[in-house]
Amino acid sequence: ELQRSAMKKVLLALTTLTLLATSAEARTWAEIKKSGTIKVATEGAFPPFNLMKGKQLTGFEVDLANALGKQLGLKVEWTVQPFDSLLIGLNQDRYDFVIASHGITPERQKAVDFSDPHYCTGGAIVTRPGGPLTAKALAGKSVAVQVGTTYLENVRKVPGVGDVKTFPRDVDAQAALMAGRVDAWVGDRFTGLDLVKAQKGKIVQGDLLFRERNAMAVKKGNVTLLKELNAALAKAQANGTYARISNQYFGQDVRCR
Ligand code: ARG
Numbered sequence: 001e002l003q004r005s006a007m008k009k010v011l012l013a014l015t016t017l018t019l020l021a022t023s024a025e026a027r028t029w030a031e032i033k034k035s036g037t038i039k040v041a042t043e044g045a046f047p048p049f050n051l052m053k054g055k056q057l058t059g060f061e062v063d064l065a066n067a068l069g070k071q072l073g074l075k076v077e078w079t080v081q082p083f084d085s086l087l088i089g090l091n092q093d094r095y096d097f098v099i100a101s102h103g104i105t106p107e108r109q110k111a112v113d114f115s116d117p118h119y120c121t122g123g124a125i126v127t128r129p130g131g132p133l134t135a136k137a138l139a140g141k142s143v144a145v146q147v148g149t150t151y152l153e154n155v156r157k158v159p160g161v162g163d164v165k166t167f168p169r170d171v172d173a174q175a176a177l178m179a180g181r182v183d184a185w186v187g188d189r190f191t192g193l194d195l196v197k198a199q200k201g202k203i204v205q206g207d208l209l210f211r212e213r214n215a216m217a218v219k220k221g222n223v224t225l226l227k228e229l230n231a232a233l234a235k236a237q238a239n240g241t242y243a244r245i246s247n248q249y250f251g252q253d254v255r256c257r
Pocket of ligand 1: 044045050083100102144170212214
């Protein structure tokens, strides 16, 4: 019996040590710089911001982060994973920062630190011709949104809104609208514009439900990295790099003003 309890104590100590060892601190700027590689995560399913083209990760945010990495003299190593697990992975130190169109919200600010916004946008109501185009018109209507997003949070606040259906990926929420399984989809206004264009008359964009400033996220308290990211973004915005990438994807400069 005595031996058993001693064994238990040893096991407990080992578990504690393992936990401590795996909950390492986020890498500081000095550590990242020394390693020569910065680790970035995104979803890879949110066109035109981050998406897979075959095996190639691309999009506005991917090109932008690659440009920032280049400016900082670092190799960029990408991780692609589901949207709703990106900030969790950040807090587990699985990568240095996340760029995945996160709107800056008070709720998220409790969990992570945000950079200066890398673009400004809004959540738009998108529907089929004859469908709801305003917040008021959403009363009693079914709406598709991606889970874990500001779209979900804001659609829930619409007075009298009907069924709110959540999807793991934004593209699946769009598909539900196109298949006629919901009355509207709420998503990014630029994504909506692309959808309207691609669907030629079968989809229309209504009002903005809300506006948001979207930013990169670092682990809470990683001030040294945050400072470098903000400086790199400011530099890209000043030297034409940002404008070139933005124009390529949107035909306009999407920075916050
Ligand atoms: N901007 C919205 C938000 O902050 C949606 C972001 C979705 N991003 C993505 N990679 N699917 O929640």
